Amino acid sequence: MEQQSGGIVAYYTDRYREDLRLRGRPQARLERQRTLEILRESLPVAPARILDVGGGTGEYARALVALGYQVRLLDLVPAHVDRARAGRPGLDAEVADARALPEEDDSYDATLLLGPLYHLPDHTDRCTALTEAVRVTRPGGLVLAAAISRFAGPLDFAATGRLDDRMLEEARVLLTDGRNDPTLGFTHAYFHRVEELVGECHAAGLVDVTVEGIEGPAWIAAEAGAHGPMAEQLFTAALLLARTYGSEPALVAASAHLLARATVPGGPSRTGPTRPGLPV
Structure with a gap:
């Protein structure tokens, strides 16, 4: 795994600009907007303490x-941490591995894992990262963990006209x-089935686990029409369907990304007053 970690750091340092990703193609724009909306719906009221593990550039x-x-941000990639600190506003950020968090027990109201799980190909490492998230989150607190859907890659290649024999x-x-x-272009990663993500959350001791499809089932239509005359209409339709069908079990795995919401046992349930809207 250490060799894989080095490859991941090199990929995000030398080959890929994570800080530009979420404002580019339709899938990434959907991912950003829907993730922000789900955070708005899920997180405790500010000024709660949030740990953003694998938070990239912030x-x-x-x-x-x-x-x-x-908010405190941790990320495996030093270049991400540098950008997180240097941005506006500068963030409290540190280089760290999701499997060994440099934080005290029960010290956060919610912990986000919006990237680490899909860069941990081994089941044991993913469960360790989730267990660490549980450790640093107070009883009754929330853990939100993202994963890439098992079918995201082939669907993406089909939508963008790149589904050749090798990808098939x-x-x-x-x-x-x-x-x-x-060797297909992305770095070391694992693509989840929904039931696997649920099982890993349970294995880490989390309860009340639900999984939502972030981009919804129509993201591939938005990708296919990204350069056509109906690009914005397709994006809007995909966003509306993501909001409508995001929790529909039969369609969750059609999203590019999955998001598990779960509770650390031992405290009150995850309910509370309406949250203020997040900027999108």
């Missing part, structure tokens, strides 16, 4: 800080093996 952390949340073979492999082939 896209979501800054939105939360703007609402008055106390990868689609067949993914039916039984969720490990990404890094």
